[in-house]
Amino acid sequence: MKPIRFLSPMHNSMSQRRRLLGAALGAGVGATSALSLFPLAVSYAQSTPASLNSDAKLIRIGYQKSAVNLVILKQQGALEKRFPDSKISWIEFPAGPQLLEALSVGSLEFGLTGDSPPVFAQAAGKDLFYVGTEPPKPESSAIIVLKDSPIRSLSDLKGKKIALQKGSSAHFLLVQAVKKSGLKWNDIQPIYLTPADARAAFERKSLDAWVIWDPFYAAIELTVPVRVVSTGAGLTNNNSLYLASRNLVENHPTTIRALFEELTQADQLVQKNREQAVRLISSFSGLSPEVIGLFLKRRQISPVGLLDPQTIADQQAVADAFFELQLIPKKINVADIVWSGHPI
Missing domain, CATH: 3.40.190.10 (Periplasmic binding protein-like II)
Structure with missing residues (x-):
């Protein structure tokens, strides 16, 4: 064919x-x-x-x-x-x-x-x-951290453990975020987890950040004190x-x-x-x-x-x-x- x-x-x-x-x-x-x-x-x-x-x-x-x-x-x-x-x-x-x-x-x-x-x-x-x-819908996904996290900017992700679903839209968002921050991919520690497993690890503070999409993003945003480091706006459509x-x-x-x-x-x-x-x-x-x-x-x-x-x-x-x-x-x-x- x-x-x-x-x-x-x-x-x-x-x-x-x-x-x-x-x-x-x-x-x-x-x-x-x-x-x-x-x-x-x-x-x-x-x-x-x-x-x-x-x-x-x-x-x-x-x-x-x-x-x-x-x-x-x-x-x-x-x-x-x-x-x-x-x-x-x-x-x-x-x-x-x-x-x-x-x-x-x-x-x-x-x-x-x-x-x-x-x-x-x-x-x-x-x-x-x-x-x-x-x-x-660039606003429908985000890189989030817990409210008390010292991470304030994308450059602060250096050396950090970041959860994401491998091969998902969150993967590309993180790629773009790393690029925009001036870091290299091997400057971070990607942890590949499904959304359910990632949330559990995130709430246990086993991770430094989580890259996630809606409705998982909305669900944790309204139930757990989190802070958005960046949405997809300016990084990915x-x-x-x-x-x-x-x-x-x-x-x-x-x-x-x-x-x-x-x-x-x-x-x-x-x-x-x-x-x-x-x-x-x-x-x-x-x-x-x-x-x-x-x-x-x-x-x-x-x-x-x-x-x-x-x-x-x-x-x-x-x-x-x-x-x-x-x-x-x-x-x-x-x-x-x-x-x-x-x-x-």
Whole structure:
């Protein structure tokens, strides 16, 4: 199979239509409305084999507590209604690396992670594809210390034990923080722990700092005296990315577009009915409405769509940074596994 490219190399007129459609979806226009804007693209879609226009019969979705839109869909039973002839399974993961491992071995069809897990997965030769994205949310992750810690600035991290989930978005945040402070990666002591284990160690004072994302960040911020050394602002866009299996991309592109529509509706619920969104997420996670409210406050609201050139560039910057530090074994080209929105 040829490498996937962001823009399909069709003849000029068709290529232009695809670019317009992809741009519309990437800008947040839902699949149905985007197709109505470009009738010739509809003709193209209708000319594809019937198998590519059928919904997947099995849709196993990987999610984390931070996956707001997916959690809302799960709690509403929205996908079960949208895909009545499909079996929908929901599988929770503590972080993105574990989720993508499951996706790459065929245990999932679809999932959401932060910016770093896909980079590690691609560098390891995992078989998966970027298919969609949410807006940046740099304020939703942070480097925190206990209130009485002597650490006041990023440069104070030198020699300190810092907890993080390896291969997660927190990993890239720490990489950027170390770089901005003028330190080198070997100037710090990264301690690789899952969020649950990291919190326990952090509260025991076995660690000097913790790099973490919402809702874990909001949960400890509201229950334990902590101080924020830095959020992701100015360091990383903290993008959230939807990834899919080869089978879903190759054989069921209409399922992915339908998922985008449902995810966008969930996103709109957060904006228009915050109280209901808080209730749905709180009932799932067991976290207090106050924690969920703070978590949601730090999110930007926007439709879910294809990766745009800026998001791809952001991901390439993540990949290049990890390669420069020899944290991944080889240099990768992110665009090679970005789905353009068309049959492949």
